[in-house]
Amino acid sequence: MGALIDRLIAASLRHRAVVVGATILLAAAGLWSFATLNTDAFPDLTPNQVLVMIEVPGLSPAEVEQQVTYPMEVAMLGLPRTTDVRSISKVGLSVVTVTFEDAVDLYFARAQVQQRMQDALHALPPNAEAMLGPPATAMGEAFQYLVERTDSAADTLSLIELTNVQEYIVKPLLKTVPGVAEVNTWGGMLQQFDVFADPSKLSGYGLTLQDLEAALANNNANFGAGYVEDRGERLTVRGIGRVTGVSDIANVVVATRGATPVYVRDVARVDVGPQPRFGAVTRDGRGEAVSAAVIILKGSNGREVVKRVQARLAEIESVLPAGVRIRPFYSQGEVVRRTTQTMFTNLTEGALLVIAILFLFLRNIRASLLTASVIPLSLLLAFLAMKRFGFTANLMSLGALDFGLIVDASVVMVENFVRRLAGAGSQSISERQDVLRAAAFEVGRPIVFGIAIIVAVYIPIFALQGLEGRMFRPMAFTVCAAVLGSLLLALTYVPALASYVFARSGGSAMEHDDPAWFSKLRTRYQRALEWSLLHRRRVVGATVGLFAVALISVPFLGTEFMP
Structure with missing residues (x-):
């Protein structure tokens, strides 16, 4: 191992221009990785799972569980590389969650679940509609907004009209944004056409509700009738029967009595109304509102997706009906921006503090700057590794970086350079480079x-x-990547650049002579060390005692998964 380390250091000193050039190229790649790295406020802790959602209107939770959830959940059992299958049954809704191992590709998992879902459809009620949930996670709610009336239209637009704007204008356009998995609407009222039958009128014409329902179903479709040729042209014949509004529904013929048709309007009242709903959204204590959440694809760069969503909303504003506006009230991009700004501010302050301490103890400007340059280079190498292995920049992955660990190897290397050169006196360039080589060999292995x-x-x-692995692995990976990058730099970049920086003797004697405060500090340390060596049993006993006290205090410490 020692010979391999010495050969690496010797090669770096022999090809120092190549080493410096390679370091610049790696730094450029690290900058590119940092610019394109996925950025989140927190790591995604959700498991690798696929949702199967089945809508069955009119069934109670118990009926949903028996007729829908149970057959679908049984169909999902035995899928390869699954960890568990669980479900929840509500009024008219069944949700079956299939959880896979973290290493399973999400779209492979969705394909397996899709196949099993199709196989189970024959066991469900006829009116059941099954679908897969979006390829997203619970952390994917990246943007939320309100579709609301302007002040001038506060009394003219209804919730149904606002919901129509959201469902038929805003939502389809947002779903075309790259990185958007789904747009979920909250609150509002979905429009439907209500037919209120009059039992006495139905009875008067000898009709039933089934007759009315059948007439509406049979008279709401278009059909093709082939074609006719006229003077060398082929004309397609179509029957137009789909209803488009209240008047079309009212004019549907239910039956005939003699030669007189009986219309829907003769036995019922047709109106526009809301579908039954299970919740509502209010805002600012001013009544109900329509809101929506943009769900991003799993693995997408949340910050970039939010920027694209905001740009698309600016385009949508120009096509909104008069009296309607979109007002965002939550943006994950803003949360990420504030989090990353705080994180990098703390990292910058920590780097400056480390540089100050380096200069204070190394007492050499060139040595301090050389050592400090390892900090950004190690971070860039860490960003390059994070980009390569698919880790995101977040509070957990970057917040654990310790600049003391990053510069540890370089401090030892550079301090040995300064010490050996200070003791060598005035020498030629080749002699000083020999001293640097010997100093690097001396501390390379430690x-x-x-x-x-x-x-x-x-x-x-x-x-x-x-869950623990998803939370802490990014932190461990980033720290290890940065520390290993600093080791590589300490063995290659630092000796190569030091051969340029310290090639010529120079600098004031103050760079090498110890200041008075440092001499006093070292003298006190020497006294403490001598006393410790003379009273070894006391020192070891006190250490063991403190360790025992720490062990005893562990059961009394509070525990929680996250602060």
Whole structure:
């Protein structure tokens, strides 16, 4: 291992221009990765699952469970690489959730569930409508907005009209945005045509409700009737029978009595009304409203999708009817922006603090700047690895970065350079480079072992499964990628660049001489060290005692999954 490390360092010093050029190329790739990296506020903790939703109007929860949920759930059993199948039954709705292993491709899982769903349809009631849920997660609600009246139209537009604008104008256009999986509408009233039959009039004409229902069903369709040829042209014959409004429904013929037709309007009243609903949305204490949530595809870049949604909404504003406007009230992009801004502000402040401490203890401007340059380069290498392996930038993955760990290897390397050069005095360029080579060989192996120990601490985290794994693996991966990147830089980039930076003797003596405060600090440390060596039993006993107290206090600590 030691010989391999020495060969790597020697090759870096021998081909230092190549090493510096390769570092610049890696930094450029890291910048590209950072610019295109998926950014979220928090990691997606939802399992890899597919939803099967079945609508069966009119059935109670118990009937839904017996007639719909049970056969569909049984059909999903035995799918490859599934972890569990569970369900929930509500009034007129069944939701079966099939959870797969995290490594299973989502669209492969959806294909398997789709096939089983089709096989189970014959066991469901005739009016059951089954569909797969969108390829999204519970964390996918990226944007929410209101479709509301303007102040000038506050008393003229109804909830039904606002819902029609959302369902037939806004929603279809938003679903064409790349990265959008679904647009869910909340509140409002879906329009339907209501036929209120008059039992006495039906009885007077000798009709029943079944006759009225059959007449409406049979007179609401278009049909083709072939074609006719006229003077060398083929004309298609079509029968137009679909109803388009209240008057068409009212003019449907239910039956004939003698030579007189009986219309729907003769036995019933036709009107426009809302469908039965199970909830409502209110806003600002001013009554009901229509709202919607944009659901993004699993794995999409939430920040970029939100930008595209906002741009599309700006286009939609121009085609909205008079008196209607769209007012956003939640944007995941804004949450991500604030989170990432806070995160990078803290990282910048931490980097500046590390640089200040480096200069304070290394007492050499060139050495401090060389060591500090490892911080952004290590982060760029980490971003490159995150892009390659599909990790997102979020509070968990980036918040755990420790700049002390990142510069640890470079600090040891550069400090040894400064110490050896200070003791060598004035020398030629080739002699100073020989000193740098010897100094790098001296600490190369301890640096590798130290970083290996740090990485070994995070290895058990990669073995976590389920929710814990989804939460902590990105953090462990990012830290390991940054630390291993700093190790590579410490063994290649730092010696190569140091051969340029420290090639010529220079700088004031103050860069090498210890200041008075540092000498006092070192003297006190030497005294403490000597006392510890003379009283080894006391020091070891106190350490063991503190460890025992820490173990005893563990049962009294509060525990929770997240703060």
